[in-house]
Amino acid sequence: MPEDRTAGAIGAGVAASQAGAAAAAVRPRTPRERARAQTVADIVRLGREHLALHGAAALSLRAVARDLGVVSSAVYRYVESREELLTLLLIDAYNDLGDAVDAAVGAVPEADFGGRFAALGGAVRGWALREPSRYALLFGSPVPGYRAPAERTTGPGTRVITALIGILDGAFRAGRLAEAGRQGPAVAAGLAGDLAKIRAEFGLAVPDDLLARGALAWTALFGAVSFEVFGQYGAGTFTAPEELFGHHLAVLADVAGLPAAGAAP
């Protein structure tokens, strides 16, 4: 099954561009495999350009083939279908976003939890504004009849929420997450069960209410970014969108129980 090999090569390439080191073991050896990997990489690169320029729904395998200087049927040797190319681009974009977020968060001192949260939010917004089409692929309406294969996308797809959870849990363990006195709305039984499962899976210490608030900060962050990128704010309504976003981020940090950015321990 050549598709499996393809997927493996791509997966390895992407993982390598990330932080993985063990992935290098699956590096292609024979010249054929090297050439093949190169061609697939070219296809993904051209696909990314088309995606950025014309949007996901307008992505055409034939157009990519033309840019590659090859007839359309030839690219089917490397990519199973248009869907598969979309999946590749999805993973690519998730990792790009994840890299941007990790870099921004990593540049802030580990103990500055508010600062790290602000950096995360700013990185997401910045990346989204820089790459609106790719952002739309990740967080917009699902592409017609296309369902991302979970087994290949969940990994890179959870990097942002993983980073956010890390910040929240770190703050909680450092005793810097919210004052003990503040009490939010009750957490219903079913939700409590879901949260307990998440806590177990990630090895967290954060209690229910704060974890739910963290989830809110997560969805609200992407809600704000989506509204701005997708133009849901009317044209000209907000001339200073970065200030609005900054205000939102500050309020969300407070909602999540995080200290203000740069706050001393």
Next chain:
Amino acid sequence: MPEDRTAGAIGAGVAASQAGAAAAAVRPRTPRERARAQTVADIVRLGREHLALHGAAALSLRAVARDLGVVSSAVYRYVESREELLTLLLIDAYNDLGDAVDAAVGAVPEADFGGRFAALGGAVRGWALREPSRYALLFGSPVPGYRAPAERTTGPGTRVITALIGILDGAFRAGRLAEAGRQGPAVAAGLAGDLAKIRAEFGLAVPDDLLARGALAWTALFGAVSFEVFGQYGAGTFTAPEELFGHHLAVLADVAGLPAAGAAP
């Protein structure tokens, strides 16, 4: 220009389906115009069905024509292009959502501001889950190269935020919006200007910080709904999504400064 006539007829039809009464004056008189309006209505109805079934990007004029029992070129007599049909369906969906929200909000006593906010949020979520494809058309990634004509969509497109603003301003005027003591993050100059313009346009009394928090509640609400509808929560992560959403709504109401639902004046 037959297109103008078409647009006019559609506009009137949509307005009539809303709450408008004066629109009846433009009711088609001659049999030809009646038949034409009927055909356009059929096209929109079939389009809505296709949209709901297969999603926006898969919407095909030719398929609609087949369902209508007519050859494809015939529907171009009634609809200028695929884009125009999408615009029609966009307006249709906006009004459907607006009707659902208005009905839900209207069913709660006017003085129960928290209850009205919860009703609004629940209505948005309920509609979105009932009509995921139409919700995606409104709040998902913009369709390929398609830009909604502002002059025809801003009206119905602002019904939800208008309702939300009404709740917030009503609560503020009734002296029930947040305690005086609570202070949020500073509102920067550019943002303050934008908010002042909004306040003037809608005749509001709500001060800057609370208005910005209202905007956050707005984007966060749609962020939460979008995550749920678009499947951004991993499959099986939240078995009780309505409880998560309820928690989010309660926190958001508090963030916006609204009293709890059912709270006595």
Next chain:
DNA sequence: AACTATCGAGAGCAGTGCTCTCCCATTCAG
């Protein structure tokens, strides 16, 4: 050096949006 797996080209199918022309029927004016 012989073999075979791989890959590019080309034709082809079914579908799409959209245009143009032709022609019939309904409607309206005289």
Next chain:
DNA sequence: CTGAATGGGAGAGCACTGCTCTCGATAGTT
């Protein structure tokens, strides 16, 4: 009531899409 004008359906056609299949040539393997 007759003749013209208008509206609208049918069909062909263009350029594009995703995808499949077959046929050689070539380059890597043995």
